[in-house]
Amino acid sequence: MKNAQLITLGDITVYSPGVLMQTVKGLGDPQTTCPVDLIEFRLDPFAASTPHSHPATEIWRITSGYGQVITEDAALPIKAGDLVFLRPDRIHHLENLANEILSALSISWMATR
Template sequence: MKNAQLMTLGDITVYSPGVLIQDVKGIGDPKTTCPVELIEFRLDPFAVSTPHSHPSTEIWRITSGHGQVMTDDGELAVKSGDLVFLRPDRTHYLENRGSEVLSALSISWKETR
């Protein structure tokens, strides 16, 4: 089947203290590329991710917990079920202010022309 393919999850890696990331990989056909990056991440209770920016647009779907998305222009309260849109090349990070794991699924892509 070529129009639908299974993908696999990569190894869980530590991105920063309290932050675990797991990339989605392996389309199976090395000639096929995926135009988006998909990452699942978890932020331990009361942990803070490392501030960063990147040239990709990103959407997070918060899958558990609650916290604050911090950006150069303020902070945004988030909870399980929320979708967060992050513009490219803007510094952002996440604070887990709760006593449970905050987890999210991130989809990012670079603008194509």
């Protein structure tokens, strides 16, 4: 089947203490490219990611837990089921405020002009 392909995730890596990430390893066909970057990540209870920014636009689908996204202008409460839109080139990080793992799927892309 060429019109649908399974995507595989790479190894789990430590992004910062308490923060684990997996990136898309491949689509199974080296001739096929993916127009977005996919990352699955999780934060241990009461952990926080490192504040950072990047030129890509990003959407997170929170799959478990709850916490908050901290940006330069506010703190946004989040919980399982929420979708979060992050603008490019803005400093942000995620804090897990619970005694359970907070996990999410991130989809990001570079803007086209």
